[in-house]
Amino acid sequence: MTENPSEAAIRSWCVEYLARTLDLPGQTIDEGMTFARMGLDSANSVFLIVELEDWLGLELTPDLLFEHPTISALARHLAERTSR
């Protein structure tokens, strides 16, 4: 069994994933930016959550991005859950 991804690994995965899927010209994705600020709509939120579930092997709820509204906050929460 491979080691659980670290908080930093989750953060950079999210930055890379969102930069690729949202493809925002003239805007860089940063870890402290809220998902709302990136213009993430509910369909894209669902897709992000599903990708994270598949990668981390966790069951996540659609409300997760409301509760953890930035990449940093989300990565902290997920890293905590994967290490449990």
Add this chain to the structure above:
Amino acid sequence: MNSTTAEFSLEAGPSGRGEFSSLVDVLRRRAADQPDDPAYIFLPDRQGERVSLSFSEVYARSQAVARRLVKRGQKGDRAVLLFAPGLDFVVAFFGCLLSGVIAVPMMVPRRASSRDASAAIMADCLPRFAMTSRDLLTHARPDLAERFRTDRLDWIFVDSCSADSGKRQCPLPLPGPEDIAFLQYTSGSTSAPKGVIVSHRNLLENSEMIRIAFGNTCKSTHVSWVPLYHDMGLILNVLQSLYLGALCVLLAPVSFMQRPLRWLRAIDEYRAEVAGGPNFAFELCATRHRPDELKGIDLSCWKVAFNGAEPVRARTIERFAATFAPYGFDIKSMQPAYGMAEATLLISANRRGTGPGTCNVSREELQRNRIGAPAHADDTQILVGCGRLLFGECLAIVDPETLAPLGPRLVGEVWVAGPHVAQGYWRNPEATASVFKARTASGDARHWLRTGDLGFLDEHGELYITGRINDLIIIRGINHYPQDIEETVQDCHPALRRHCGAAFSLPDQNEEEQLVIVQEVERTLRREIAVEEIIATVREVVAREHEIAAREIVLIHTGSLPKTTSGKIQRQLTRQRFLAGSLSRV
């Protein structure tokens, strides 16, 4: 029928029609004739139990709801329906029909949004009741009661209307065919929504048209994830299956978005014949296809995969059919269809087993609303047909300026007449007259519905939709009015000029429509503005208020947005300049 124009008509009524006097009649018949057959099943996400209702249970629960409504209101009162995905919506809807209260299905407003259509819908239909479930209002979304506080609603929890409440059972009215069944609010902008008045007759007639086109029987199990406040979810699934006496299996929309293959597994498990959605749903299934998640799945039972509510893409059909052919899916099951709430739902579709029709045309000619042979390979655009007209309706292609009916392969506005065309918009005589009471220049006395869609008929009567007269934006099957988006943008920052923006959509490399916003900035503020900051703000408010991730936001110089001499925004021209890279960017 005039043989020189592309007007088609099939008016002889089949024998099935006229059998029922209302949808209430249908429900009572099903409850009497097949009381224990399962009518609706709701499949849970991960947690939660599978919920199932037989025809007699649906009838009994709806009667309990109807009695409560009759006790507290009167015939013709409106009731908004606010539900999380599940069978409570179905019970509430039939409860309304059984009581003579007019149902108004509505999307549950998103928590963060401030300007969705809900407030304007409330103001338009002035409901007495709001129907919901106790769980949604007290646990999941307590903010809803506060949001609608000033509307003085009588809240009805359908999950606590027990079937044996009320010892003295009050009699329930029997609606006639001309009585209003419900209002469908999918038309009009956020600020001025229009409620289509759908009668029992409209529903029965369109249900029969759908039955004939799709070749449905009481064995035609449906599996759907489309929201029930969307007319496709309600009429093409929940009401069609009742009309047939067939089973309808429902999944939550979010469940489908998360795991689209669940839909396909449910189709296999229940041996469903009918299942469909907007084009993006088929694209999503093909994208998320994982062979290990579909082991042993057999989709050969799937006979009608209807595809509608947004433009149907040839590439998506091919990709979906190729991906799922190894599981027994037959491309002949693909049923591109066309419809709108103003015609209850369905306007055109092919007959079961026909498969989709396609037509290669010149891309360049099409941009000028003309149909011609492609000049070269790069000029080829493959259009997918939306089937032929339905039994009992008339369809014409009409020049939107001269109102003259046009012949085959000429692009004009699609006009429709028939018993499924609704009576009009709720308390809106002006819009009703202009949309529902149109007359052609050929002098026929018939009243036509103007769909606002552009298209043409080929020699065989296959309908092709090519665009819109207005600039409606359709993303994932949801209609957005550009004016609404432009107003949201202009409200979010003082540097953005009022009435000087254009929102439109463009297909991306996957042929999915993406939103583009072009907006002028104030001359006086130009020097100080932080472009990136404004763009991020625009992106945030558009996602929050309209649920769309804007692909590109372009700020342009004062006075450079294309407008007509009378000051009308030219969205198509803006789009062309955006593509040509000739906008005056800040």
